[in-house]
Amino acid sequence: MEKKILHILETVKDPEIPVLSLVDLGVITEVNVQDNTVLVKMTPTFVGCPAMDYMKAEVENALKINGYQPQVEITFEKPWSSDLISEKGKAALKKYGLAPPPDSKLFTDLEILETATCPRCNQNNTELKSPFGPTLCRALYYCHTCKEAFEQFKPV
Ligand SMILES: [Zn+2]
Incomplete structure (x- = not known):
């Protein structure tokens, strides 16, 4: 039963990253099914994320x-x-051209922003250009190997 629900929830994508489902994003923290009623608990990603209301409505629609x-x-x-x-x-993010966030437990806050693996060449010859990309949850980097900019999903 819950698998069926998760399958439905997997069809709901992050509005900013259409390849990433809410289930894979990890924002669905609990699913409870009672008869026909489905209780879903969601946790916001970035504080003040304007997409949250949209995601909630999309989850309700899908169900x-x-x-x-x-x-x-x-x-x-x-x-x-x-x-x-x-x-x-993470694999979907990379395919989308967005560097997946590194494991936040392995780095300090400062180090982590300076750590990025280029999604094109998989090398770390990269430089932080701006901690604020086009959206709150992305930072902007430059890859010295590819000589191209890329974005990383910010580790939190
Ligand atoms: Zn590169």
Whole structure:
């Protein structure tokens, strides 16, 4: 039953990164099914992320379309971390041309921003250009090997 729900939730993508489902993003923290009612708990990624209301509405829609009664709750109970992005999600990010976030437990805050692997050549010959990319959750880098800029999903 829950697998079926997760399958439905996998069709809901991050509005900023259309290749990444909310399940792979790690924002779905709990799913409870009772008869036809599905309780979904979501945790916000970046504080003040304007996409959260949109994601909530999309989750509700996806469940309704499949005949369920959604109850979506946004809660900070389990704080989100970029480490919650699944391996599948990280692979999708990379394919999309966005460097996946490095494991936040391995670096200090300062080091982590300076650590980026180019999604094109897989090398670390990179330089942080701006900690603020086109959206809050991305930082801008330059790869000296490819001589091209790329974005990294910020580790949190
Ligand atoms: Zn490169």
